[in-house]
Amino acid sequence: MKLLILCLGNDLLGDDGIGLEAAEPIERAMGTKAEVRSTSMSGLYLVELLEGFDDAIVVDSIPGDHPGRIRELTPNDLKPVQVPSAHFVGLPEAIHAARGAGLRVPRRFRILAVEIPIAQTIGASPRPEVRGALPELVRRVTEAAKEWGYV
Amino acid sequence: MAKQIVVNPITRLEGHGKISIFLDDKGDVSRAYFQIPELRGFENFLVGRQAEDAPQITSRICGVCPTAHHTAATKALDDLFKVDPPETAKKIRELIYTIFMLEDHSLHLFFLGGPDFVVGPTAPKAERNILGVIQKVGLDIGKRVIAMRKDLRGIITELGGKVIHPVFGLPGGVAKGVTEEARDRFKEVADRGVEFALFCEELLEDVVLGNEDYVKMITSDAYTHRTYYMGLMDSKDRVNFYEGKIRVVDPSGNQVERFPVEQYQEYIAEHSEPWTYVKFPYLKKLGWKGFVDGEESGIYSVAPLARLNASEGMATPKAQELYEKFYETLGGRPVHHTLANHWARVVEIVYAAERFHELINDPEIIGTDIRTIPTETPKEGIGVVEAPRGVLIHHYKSDEQGILTGANLLVATQHNSARIAMSVDKAARAMIKGGVVDDGILNQVEMAFRAYDPCHACATHSLPGHMPLKIRIFDQNRSLIREIRRDG
Numbered sequence: 001m002k003l004l005i006l007c008l009g010n011d012l013l014g015d016d017g018i019g020l021e022a023a024e025p026i027e028r029a030m031g032t033k034a035e036v037r038s039t040s041m042s043g044l045y046l047v048e049l050l051e052g053f054d055d056a057i058v059v060d061s062i063p064g065d066h067p068g069r070i071r072e073l074t075p076n077d078l079k080p081v082q083v084p085s086a087h088f089v090g091l092p093e094a095i096h097a098a099r100g101a102g103l104r105v106p107r108r109f110r111i112l113a114v115e116i117p118i119a120q121t122i123g124a125s126p127r128p129e130v131r132g133a134l135p136e137l138v139r140r141v142t143e144a145a146k147e148w149g150y151v
Numbered sequence: 152m153a154k155q156i157v158v159n160p161i162t163r164l165e166g167h168g169k170i171s172i173f174l175d176d177k178g179d180v181s182r183a184y185f186q187i188p189e190l191r192g193f194e195n196f197l198v199g200r201q202a203e204d205a206p207q208i209t210s211r212i213c214g215v216c217p218t219a220h221h222t223a224a225t226k227a228l229d230d231l232f233k234v235d236p237p238e239t240a241k242k243i244r245e246l247i248y249t250i251f252m253l254e255d256h257s258l259h260l261f262f263l264g265g266p267d268f269v270v271g272p273t274a275p276k277a278e279r280n281i282l283g284v285i286q287k288v289g290l291d292i293g294k295r296v297i298a299m300r301k302d303l304r305g306i307i308t309e310l311g312g313k314v315i316h317p318v319f320g321l322p323g324g325v326a327k328g329v330t331e332e333a334r335d336r337f338k339e340v341a342d343r344g345v346e347f348a349l350f351c352e353e354l355l356e357d358v359v360l361g362n363e364d365y366v367k368m369i370t371s372d373a374y375t376h377r378t379y380y381m382g383l384m385d386s387k388d389r390v391n392f393y394e395g396k397i398r399v400v401d402p403s404g405n406q407v408e409r410f411p412v413e414q415y416q417e418y419i420a421e422h423s424e425p426w427t428y429v430k431f432p433y434l435k436k437l438g439w440k441g442f443v444d445g446e447e448s449g450i451y452s453v454a455p456l457a458r459l460n461a462s463e464g465m466a467t468p469k470a471q472e473l474y475e476k477f478y479e480t481l482g483g484r485p486v487h488h489t490l491a492n493h494w495a496r497v498v499e500i501v502y503a504a505e506r507f508h509e510l511i512n513d514p515e516i517i518g519t520d521i522r523t524i525p526t527e528t529p530k531e532g533i534g535v536v537e538a539p540r541g542v543l544i545h546h547y548k549s550d551e552q553g554i555l556t557g558a559n560l561l562v563a564t565q566h567n568s569a570r571i572a573m574s575v576d577k578a579a580r581a582m583i584k585g586g587v588v589d590d591g592i593l594n595q596v597e598m599a600f601r602a603y604d605p606c607h608a609c610a611t612h613s614l615p616g617h618m619p620l621k622i623r624i625f626d627q628n629r630s631l632i633r634e635i636r637r638d639g
Contacts, residue, residue, distance in 0.1 A: 101293040
């Protein structure tokens with residue numbers, strides 16, 4: 001059994017970089033029990049990162065009213081939609097496409113998202129209230145891994 | 152008419168692309184607008200940074216084409232520091248770039264173009280996705296496409312030096328050479344790449360061109376604009392993704408401009424409209440005449456069809472054959488049918504694969520002279536590449552310490568924005584009659600811009616990461632009568 005922890009974000013969009021910042025502490029906490037991958041790529045590029053794992057925990061940001069609050073989404077919250085451009089493809093479409101093509105991608109997903117302000121601005125790092133979510137985020141990722149028997 | 156319509160600017164709040172369609176009293180279209188949110192500000196973010204950081208910073212603008220921004224920025228740095236990279240370095244850059252074009256074009260073909268053509272434009276929405284394509288062409292083919300892309304991505308990662316974003320480009324060269332061992336492995340991928348490209352071409356011929364209805368649709372007036380075309384060309388005016396001069400042809404295919412990228416501001420100007428943040432570039436010499444096509448209008452386009460139209464041919468043998476066939480079938484150069492972009496993209500897939508094969512078999516590719524160290528004081532630099540979606544220009548200014556004092560990025564979708572606006576309007580007028588709007592009709596309107604694969608707000612990443620479309624239809628009194636969100 002192989003667990004992937006996929007950390008997503010754009011480190012030039014300030015708060016959106018929170019997923020990427022989480023990668024290092026998560027890696028420290030998980031050791032060899034999971035593979036941690038982080039990327040700013042999007043859309044179908046995620047397929048290549050997901051391939052070959054049984055389970056996945058996705059860490060990302062989500063626009064919301066309470067910056068720093070952690071929300072757990074279910075895969076049902078992320079239904080694939082028809083998008084008009086390769087640039088508009090998100091995680092749900094990537095998972096859907098990979099499964100459809102018969103690739104070995106995770107069967108189970110846990111999705112943990114840190115709320116960030118709705119209006120995104122360009123900047124080098126997340127604001128303090130967003131970054132403040134890191135300890136709880138790491139704890140919840142570890143718990144999720146434990147529930148699946150990886151830890 | 153346009154001045155009566157108030158369309159609120161889209162903010163990042165919505166995260167939706169938007170088409171607003173205004174109907175007249177007969178239920179026909181009086182005007183359709185296409186808007187997508189745009190994230191600007193990267194130019195400001197660059198100011199005060201070291202010039203050498205630009206290839207790393209700008210590669211984060213887009214989650215889909217980091218290699219294009221990285222390479223354009225690197226070339227702008229060559230110019231900024233007035234340094235000419237050794238031949239091996241240029242070839243390594245072009246090698247990586249060509250592989251990127253091959254994998255990006257194949258993504259578009261199967262994921263975006265494929266659903267329209269392989270599955271059918273009026274098929275139920277649920278089937279018009281890559282799964283529909285895979286069902287239609289077979290699971291093995293789907294696996295083959297994804298496996299090929301994975302191999303190509305693997306090479307970019309290995310040569311690019313980093314999983315997230317490439318870091319190979321340095322002013323005056325590249326950070327890492329190609330070893331003999333790696334070259335031998337890549338050769339094998341290149342062989343398969345050429346086979347794969349020819350397979351894409353066969354698929355297009357069988358499924359699309361073998362179907363009279365599709366050919367009729369591609370050539371229909373609803374998707375046709377007689378504009379100018381722009382592309383990067385080698386010394387013989389053949390398509391080149393990595394270097395050359397920018398060539399512009401008129402709607403009859405005659406060359407009207409041919410200039411080095413350093414002079415782009417003498418040839419290109421931008422027009423603003425009150426209903427969008429997007430600026431519409433046009434040819435300075437002809438001026439802005441509104442959203443109209445023809446010889447008098449300065450509107451031009453970029454992307455695969457424009458590149459082929461602006462060229463005299465392709466630099467590799469099989470791609471040249473296909474280029475000739477393309478124009479024979481569609482009635483000579485230039486072709487003005489927007490939907491021919493999908494076919495033009497296949498011609499370029501074949502070129503990219505053949506060029507990859509040429510470069511990896513070039514003895515110089517394993518050379519060890521990969522960097523010329525810059526010695527000049529930096530001041531101003533401009534670089535260009537052909538991104539998958541068209542001409543991409545990076546322009547930087549710096550102080551004598553190499554700290555950036557200004558930046559201007561002219562991305563492919565911007566060049567196309569006027570033509571995209573015309574395409575959406577024209578397709579809506581042609582498809583919507585008497586107030587009848589169904590899913591198949593709306594898809595045919597969307598197809599008008601999907602062929603360009605527009606890229607505006609691609610820097611965002613927050614969940615769910617996708618951007619659906621919102622289509623709003625207004626009656627003759629400007630009242631909203633219907634709103635459709637493309638998220639199922």
